[in-house]
Amino acid sequence: MSERIPRATSSGAGRVLIAVYAIFALSATARAGVQIAGRFSEAPVAYLLSALAGVVYILATIGLAGHGPGYRKLAWAAVAFELAGVLVVGTLTVFDGADFPDDTVWSVYGRGYGFVPLVLPIIGLWWLRHTRAR
Template identity: 55%
Template sequence: MATRTPRRMTGIGRVLVIVYLIMALAATGRSFVQIVSEFDQAPLAYTLSAVSALVYILATLALVFAGRRTWYVVAWVAIAFELVGVLVVGTLSIVLPELFQHPTVWSLFGNGYLFIPLVLPFLGLWWLAAHRGHAGRAEPAPQTAGAAS
């Protein structure tokens, strides 16, 4: 029997996972270098870069396994957190630039990453909403002997 690629992992779903993977790798590399080489210069900014890396890793895994109900929920939470993070950090980096003298992945709404951090969570949430029916459903509760059918 041939296995089929789930509908969620074709087309835009596959592209979305690849972009999340690239962002996960980029943010992880950036935060690692920043923390190892100059953490004492900007601990807040570099910690935020590490947080963004963890969020991108989690979102990537959750999107890959989003056919399972638990991972689907994790994807929603991770991508919503990502959206809030990029909006808050992006706004603060404009309003209070002294907090972000050293750039993070999300500062200035991700301008160092061609604004992909700003656009990506909107696409991710749209994709999850569009594929909500493809997430695995929780198993139905067993019927009791006296329950009406």
């Protein structure tokens, strides 16, 4: 009996998904770096959350672009964590924005980024499921 191998997450439409994750990894990390370096004391929680989002996007990009079960597990973990982060931070910023004097990538469900941070992990999880071994 042969073992069923999942399809590569980096093929077909997965390439577009990886490109979007890479863009978000770069933009979130750069934004957080500038914020932390220049005005960390103004909103440390928000800026650290933006840095965390950048790291999560980097890990998701690596996981989706890589080949093999370890990369796939990394992608599942990063994308699931991303969705949880967007939902938790988004909800907190909607109901109690005073705790966040400046926006994060995930504030108000990614409003500052056209809500892409809310939609992206849903598409990412769907893609991981779609490309699984059957």
